[in-house]
Amino acid sequence: MTELPRSQRRTEIRQHNETLILQAAEKVFAEAGFGGATMQLIADMAGLPKANLHYYFPTKEDLYRRVVQDIFEIWLHAADSMDQAPGPIEGIGAYIQAKMDISRRHPNGSKVWAFEVMHRAPVIQDYLETTLRAWTTGRVRLIERWIAEGKMAPVDPEHLLYMLWATTQHYADFGHQIETLNSGPFSDADWQKATDSVKTMILRGIGAF
Amino acid sequence: MTELPRSQRRTEIRQHNETLILQAAEKVFAEAGFGGATMQLIADMAGLPKANLHYYFPTKEDLYRRVVQDIFEIWLHAADSMDQAPGPIEGIGAYIQAKMDISRRHPNGSKVWAFEVMHRAPVIQDYLETTLRAWTTGRVRLIERWIAEGKMAPVDPEHLLYMLWATTQHYADFGHQIETLNSGPFSDADWQKATDSVKTMILRGIGAF
DNA sequence: GTCTATATTTCGATAGAC
DNA sequence: GTCTATCGAAATATAGAC
Numbered sequence A, B: 001m002t003e004l005p006r007s008q009r010r011t012e013i014r015q016h017n018e019t020l021i022l023q024a025a026e027k028v029f030a031e032a033g034f035g036g037a038t039m040q041l042i043a044d045m046a047g048l049p050k051a052n053l054h055y056y057f058p059t060k061e062d063l064y065r066r067v068v069q070d071i072f073e074i075w076l077h078a079a080d081s082m083d084q085a086p087g088p089i090e091g092i093g094a095y096i097q098a099k100m101d102i103s104r105r106h107p108n109g110s111k112v113w114a115f116e117v118m119h120r121a122p123v124i125q126d127y128l129e130t131t132l133r134a135w136t137t138g139r140v141r142l143i144e145r146w147i148a149e150g151k152m153a154p155v156d157p158e159h160l161l162y163m164l165w166a167t168t169q170h171y172a173d174f175g176h177q178i179e180t181l182n183s184g185p186f187s188d189a190d191w192q193k194a195t196d197s198v199k200t201m202i203l204r205g206i207g208a209f
Numbered sequence C: 001g002t003c004t005a006t007a008t009t010t011c012g013a014t015a016g017a018c
Numbered sequence D: 001g002t003c004t005a006t007c008g009a010a011a012t013a014t015a016g017a018c
Helices: A007-034 A040-045 A050-056 A061-075 A088-105 A107-118 A126-148 A157-173 A175-181 A188-205 B006-036 B039-047 B052-057 B062-079 B088-105 B107-118 B124-148 B157-171 B175-181 B188-205
Strands: none
Touching: A007 A040, A007 A050, A007 A061, A007 A107, A007 B006, A007 B107, A040 A050, A040 A157, A061 A107, A061 A126, A088 A107, A088 A126, A088 A157, A088 A188, A107 A157, A107 B006, A107 B107, A107 B157, A107 B175, A126 A157, A126 B088, A126 B175, A157 A188, A157 B088, A157 B107, A157 B157, A157 B188, A175 B107, A175 B124, A188 B039, A188 B157, A188 B188, B006 B039, B006 B052, B006 B062, B006 B107, B039 B052, B062 B107, B062 B124, B088 B188, B107 B157, B124 B157, B157 B175, B157 B188
């Protein structure tokens, strides 16, 4: 087995452990919030001594900040599907699909985001005011164009966006409540039905068909 | 000024202080979650020494439980409007109105509920399985009847209910995000517009008009 | 880069005088 | 019923040997 340069090996180890810690942290922060999460619990879940967490992330807040930022990146990517679409049926349909997939694959990330916003966004307030606002403005323009072209009813674009966020994220953030009423976890078919229901109701609701 | 019997006076004092504490607790629990909230902070906000909180509510969990239960009562009341309605336009329209009013008047209560559910409902799991499930079953039946009577499109009733909860509660739970994008708090007109938008999109979405 | 032991702070809860 | 003082537990963070 060939030896790697020491610095490169260290970088690999660092990357590996950071990933372990971030995965554990996302889960713990999602289920307990920032205040309820403990470094000990995250360390146990990552299978590392607590002191090692502080080696990689000096403070609890540094770790939390990284978790929130990573989530935000995923969220922004979901919007790409909406942009080159010819109209709302394809564009908003694809956006709902992407957001429902994220709720399914990253339920903990969605919850951490919800915690952060409910906490008045102490960590990501600047992102809200810059990146998210710019993103929103762009999509409002897109929706306004579709309305002007007669491709959908004249709904308020902002409130449509809020409805899209609310309905799709609800399946992640309130997943426990839904699973309780459903008497068990969602199957593939359940997710398909949920996604179809959301698409149908919203697309009809905005007069896209 | 007439003297009251000692026991009656004590009851009055108790009721007054409990209200003070519960109001402060709702706010603190909403903004920090159970783990992030501290008895000291609640005491300061209520204007009482910390020890007095433990006099009225022996443990932090007792206090939290009361806050969550009080919220649950308000939620259930909102459903009354839906029941004696002749059809979905009146029934679901009134339910949206009631839920939007709650989001406006009790934003902190909504957040505490969201925290609790995201926390996997350690305190109100039994309510979910009994009261909420029974409530949901009843409303599913009602919606199925409206569908059978041709008063709305054949949507999935459960997913319609999730959409109603998600969209209306979003204005409370994610109020900070919305206000940031809105560059300020909602005015009367903003709330009116939001409520109208939600009503229009959902009622059209379920084919009620 | 790892890990045990520990310093320091903060929190929930209580004791006990008033 | 109120309030100061404080206990004991638990949390964040660090020191220092390996």
